[in-house]
Amino acid sequence: MLWDESGSLILEHATAPLPELGLQPFIDILCQANTETCKAICDAYDELPDSKKSLLEAVESKMGGDLEFAVIARLRSKSEFMAVRIFKACKGWGTDEECIGRVISCMTKAEAQQMEEHYNNFFKDEETPFQNLRQLLASELSGSFLEAMLALIDISGPKGHSVHEETYPVEAERVAKYFAEQVSEKYSDATAQQLGMGPLQGPLLLCGIEGLFICDGFDVALPASRPVFVQADRAHLLEGEPEEDLVSAQTLLDDLLLERQAVTSATQGAQREYMAFKELVVPERARSLKYLDHFLQQMLTDNASMLEFCASRDADFVHEAVEGWGTDEDKLIRVLCALPKKQLQRVDMIYTERYGKSLREVTDSELGGMFEGDFKYFMKCVLTKEVELDAELLKESMQGWGTNDGLLCELLCTRSNRELTAAKAILAESGGGKTLQDLVEGDTSQGSYQALLLACLRAERDESLGKTDEAAAKQQATQLYHAGFGGGDGEVDGDVICDILSRAYAHGTPMVEAIKESMGGDWEKALLARCHDKPTYYATALEGAFQGWGTDERAISRILGRSSKPEVRRIATRFKQLFGRSLRDAIEAEVSGNFKKALLTMLFEEAPGEKLEGEEQSEEEEKLQGEEQDEEEALVTAFGSLKSFRSGGG
Structure with a gap:
């Protein structure tokens, strides 16, 4: 039964003829109720003990014409009603293409998906092709109109375009x-x-x-969340026979x-x-x-x-910056230095496919001049893949007269097992028959320093995340103390030091002062590189590059150009903690020109085209960071659900 707000009976059951009831209260209720309320009215009517038909069936049996059409439009959900509209537009003589186009084109992607599901459910018992919406459209429409209608129903957008979130x-x-x-x-x-x-x-x-x-x-x-089932031992209940009593x-x-x-x-x-x-x-x-x-x-x-779309756009921006006479360095910096490494590599691939040159080749040919050498070197570090750059830098550290031991220590003592293995493979292919081990042995003197470099080069360190053996750490600390870190006149045992520090993944800094007191020269550099975590080591190396007469622009380029955006932010944070000034202030004081612009863009910009702002985080950056945390929490939640499934015995 259905009442109006005053309590008057509108509809008792399907046997009462609707025209005799007075339709104004009926119209008032359905026209004022929202979609959810209309559905609730239908559900409540279906549960009435005296109702022999659903409310929709009652309306269809007692009404007719346009009034019935309008009432059903209010009782059904939008997607359900539109599914019926398309069915009727195709049934009978001819096809109402105007109706089909209007219905589908006026719906959102989510509504189109729901409409397709309702259609296939409502008419699954119909004859082919009416039992399936797509088959029906394919049989009734053709050409571009058919393609357009199917594209509107499809949930996936064209390559490079986002899909509306409501469809998720x-x-x-x-x-x-x-x-x-x-x-x-x-x-x-x-x-x-x-x-x-x-x-x-x-x-x-x-x-x-x-x-x-x-x-x-x-x-x-x-x-496993539960132990394997083990049958209880009941042998004692079955052994022997009871005594006679x-x-x-x-x-x-x-x-x-x-x-x-x-x-x-x-x-x-x-x-x-x-x-x-x-x-x-x-x-x-x-x-x-x-x-x-x-x-x-x-x-x-x-x-x-969306990243693909942005990469295509950025490739065109780069081409615009270098096309014609001269190079728009500012535009080049805003695009190339603001992008994360992974996205920059995709831009490189698209640019190479589209214009026949890699970004590295473009910058090598376009950047020059007396004062652009540092800028060009920095761009090489930014644009070259990490392992390929490591291989180049390893060669660079051992070329010419003498060896750049600071660079060699940086590369061999801070890189992961995977990075060292990849660099060795690249050099093995292009080293003229010499391995990286051969090169290191040829450019360093025999002794503890060379032994430590070669031990790190073997890439055998323990890189288990979150794994710390406290007992082993204490034992190794004692061994290092007696091997020479303890000071005094005792002889330094390089073998012990090499074995422990080349295999351990990460160390704290309490032994740094002991190393500085007990060691010196290249041996000290290598040991410190193994004892510092990466942000601390690179922050210290940057401070060293800023000190003394002149600035070591190449060291700055290597450290910041090779690092990813998150790594650069961690280095900048550690730099300020250690030396009391921001990395931004240090760069602005020590370098200039396009090199300075490129460094600051690399440090503080997150998207191409933005103007340089202050170091403080803006509201937009805070919002973006919050969204990244939300995405990470979503991943954790999804993975937690997997664990929950297993814990339930699945």
Whole structure:
């Protein structure tokens, strides 16, 4: 039954003829109610004990013409109503193409997705092609009009264009729902029992389901959340026979009955838990997991598309900066020095494909002049891939007369195992038959210093994240103290020092003063490079480049040009902590010209084209940083859901 606000009865059940009721209250309610209220009215009507038809069916049976059409438009959701509109526009003689175009083009992507789902559900029993929206459109439309309609329904945008965020939950929910149905349908007791016999270590598995994840990085090995089931030892209840007296026999019987009761109770509890898990928990957790996985993939894909669009635009900006007579260095700096390393590499690839030169080749040919040498060298460091630059710098450190030991220590003592291995491979191909080890041995004198460099070059250090063996650290600290860090007249044991510092991944700085007191020269440089963390080492190296007569522009270029944006920010923060002045102030005081502009853009700008601002974080930067934290929290949440799934026994 349906009442108006005054309590007057409007609609009792489907047998009451609507025209006799007076339609004004009916119109008032449906025209003033929002979409959610209209749906609630329909649901409430369907639950009435006297109603033999749904409210929609009652309207269709008692009304007609335009009034019926208008009432149904209010009772159905927008996507449901539009699905019926398209069906009727194609049914019968001729096709109402104007109606189809108006309906689809006026909907958002999310509404179009919902409309397609409703259509395929409403008319699934119709004959081909009316049972599927896309098949219907393909049979009724053609040419560019058909392509346009299908493009409006499709959720994925053209390459390089973002997809509207409102489509994310719609598409993710659709995929998650289908995936949960597949999990329930393909669940196998036999497979589950077989899997359950093992420790459940390793990547996540679902019975009969392949391709669980879309995003990379989730299918990782996880520890089992429950121990492997072990059958209880009941041998003592089955050994021997009871003695002849009744008491011992009764005692054994009571023990057996208690054990049987315990086993029966545990079995029934496990069976109830299993059925609930199989019928409710597994599908729901599978749906939730797939939803998060698909939603995250949509975000990543959309972000990649926008980055692709930006990279194409930036490649054209670079070409505009170098085209014709002269070079617009300011524009070149605003584009190339503001981009993150990974994005800059994509711009390089697009520029090479489009204009036949790499960005490195462009800057080498376009940048010159008496005062642009440092700027050109810095741009080389910015534009060259990290491992390729390391290989070049290693060659540079050992070319000509003498060896640049500071650079050699920087490269061999601060790079990771992966970076050193990659640089060795590059030099092996272009070293004229000499390996990097051969070059180091040829350019350094035998002794502890050379031994430490070669030990680091072997790339055998422990790089386990978050792994600290406190006992081993104390033991090694004692060994280092007795090996020469303790001062006094004791002889320095270089072998012990090399073995410990070349294998350890990171150290603190308490032993720095001991090294400065006990060591000297290149040996001291190498040891300090192993004892400092990267931000501290590079901050100290930058301060050294600023001190004395003149400024070591090449050292500044190497450190800041090779580092990623986050690494540069960490170095700048550490620099201020150690030396009491900002890195910005130091750069403005020590360098000039385009080199200074490029450094400041690298340090403080996040997107091409922005003007240089102060070092303080703006509201926009704080907002961007918050959004990055939100994205990181979303990833953590998604990964946490995976752990939760495993902890539930999935």
